[in-house]
Amino acid sequence: TYTVEETVAPNGYAQNFKVTFTVTIAADGKVTFKQDALKQVTPSNNGKVDATATVKNVKSITQLPLTGAAGTTLFAVVALLVAGAGVAVALKSRQRMH
Structure with a gap:
């Protein structure tokens, strides 16, 4: 299990809302993502070997759910x-x- 944490947001994006999420890689190679608190991580193929996640950075608080x-x-x-x-x-x- 790994925790991915954004330490610096890209220029022009909100620095206060840095994303943190968990990635678990099972013994069989299957990858699962645990959703972040702000729901800014979108996993695809969750639970499969070729799983990926897209992280949405926000420019302002109004873009948060x-x-x-x-x-x-x-x-x-x-x-x-x-x-x-x-x-x-x-x-x-x-x-x-x-």
């Missing part, structure tokens, strides 16, 4: 709607009391 961001936004919108409804109900019940 949105891991869970869409779900977070939806959750925030629903939470704001529920909070707004709660405030509306509280104000309505106050008006009825007076």
